[in-house]
Amino acid sequence: xxxxxxxxxxxxxxxxxxxxxxxxxxxxxxxxxxxxxxxxxxxxxxxxxxxxxxxxxxxxxxxxxxxxxxxxxxxxxxxxxxxxxxxxxxxxxxxxxxxxxxxxxxxxxxxxxxxxxxxxxxxxxxxxxxxxxxxxxxxxxxxxxxxxxxxxxxxxxxxxxxxxxxxxxxxxxxxxxxxxxxxxxxxxxxxxxxxxxxxxxxxxxxxxxxxxxxxxxxxxxxxxxxxxxxxxxxxxxxxxxxxxxxxxxxxxxxxxxxxxxxxxxxxxxxxxxxxxxxxxxxxxxx
Numbered sequence: 001x002x003x004x005x006x007x008x009x010x011x012x013x014x015x016x017x018x019x020x021x022x023x024x025x026x027x028x029x030x031x032x033x034x035x036x037x038x039x040x041x042x043x044x045x046x047x048x049x050x051x052x053x054x055x056x057x058x059x060x061x062x063x064x065x066x067x068x069x070x071x072x073x074x075x076x077x078x079x080x081x082x083x084x085x086x087x088x089x090x091x092x093x094x095x096x097x098x099x100x101x102x103x104x105x106x107x108x109x110x111x112x113x114x115x116x117x118x119x120x121x122x123x124x125x126x127x128x129x130x131x132x133x134x135x136x137x138x139x140x141x142x143x144x145x146x147x148x149x150x151x152x153x154x155x156x157x158x159x160x161x162x163x164x165x166x167x168x169x170x171x172x173x174x175x176x177x178x179x180x181x182x183x184x185x186x187x188x189x190x191x192x193x194x195x196x197x198x199x200x201x202x203x204x205x206x207x208x209x210x211x212x213x214x215x216x217x218x219x220x221x222x223x224x225x226x227x228x229x230x231x232x233x234x235x236x237x238x239x240x241x242x243x244x245x246x247x248x249x250x251x252x253x254x255x256x257x258x259x260x261x262x263x264x265x266x267x268x269x270x271x272x273x274x275x276x277x278x279x280x281x282x283x284x285x286x
Contacts, residue, residue: 007179010150010172015138018045018152019130020072021286022053022061023202026154028187029176031196033152034068038176042152045072046133048126050080052204054218054225060200067196073137075129080121080204085235087243095245101125103208104236106249107257114249116208122284131168145169152176154286158183203284206232208253215254216265229253233260 020026030045032038047061065072084101100118107113134140138149149171155162156177166173177187188198201214206229219226233253240247254263
């Protein structure tokens with residue numbers, strides 16, 4: 001794989017699997033494959049459910065599955081929201097703590113703001129369940145080293161910085177939208193040109209990687225889930241303050257480190273529509 005350009009399809013393998021995020025890029029990729037514009041046809045797709053997507057993403061996935069000639073497996077490792085607020089006790093220190101699952105921002109006791117802390121949500125709730133399902137369906141053995149799986153990942157040309165090589169010896173990554181030099185906006189254009197509705201934005205409703213534009217869209221178009229995000233922001237801050245005996249900072253969902261319902265989202269934050277630059281796995285927001 002390392003001798004090939006990212007703009008070239010890798011050598012063929014026994015299995016082709018689409019990592020389906022149910023957002024714009026991966027939905028476009030799935031439908032292009034269904035129409036034979038990208039070959040070979042995927043054997044199946046896998047959607048990893050954090051159980052924290054807005055309702056419209058699940059409704060879209062219900063529709064999308066009916067358009068595809070290959071099966072879509074929905075997998076989950078549990079409820080990310082519930083696990084993020086669950087107070088645990090360390091066997092080693094005896095102190096209460098919360099797992100740093102999502103990339104919260106924080107203010108240190110000296111008043112300094114920090115970058116996103118922790119972050120295991122993509123690894124634990126996206127990558128692991130997808131890999132486990134692929135191993136199950138394709139019969140991958142633990143010690144297998146031969147590449148037999150090609151994972152299709154819907155990173156678009158304008159998000160090339162998110163590309164990453166696989167960590168398992170039996171799989172290789174393929175980025176068909178980058179092969180075609182397609183931007184996210186061109187995926188939307190392709191959908192419209194073929195008579196498909198525009199896919200929703202796919203990400204946990206409280207994801208700290210939302211840009212101001214996305215927070216403002218959520219507040220305007222989906223007030224139910226925006227209000228849930230506001231409540232979650234408050235809940236996390238109070239839990240870390242009252243229950244976590246290992247945290248020294250005050251935490252927030254927004255990078256300005258103020259309560260979510262106090263942020264002026266009409267101010268430019270210098271971010272693109274989706275601020276997933278730190279999400280180098282290419283598994284979220286697609």
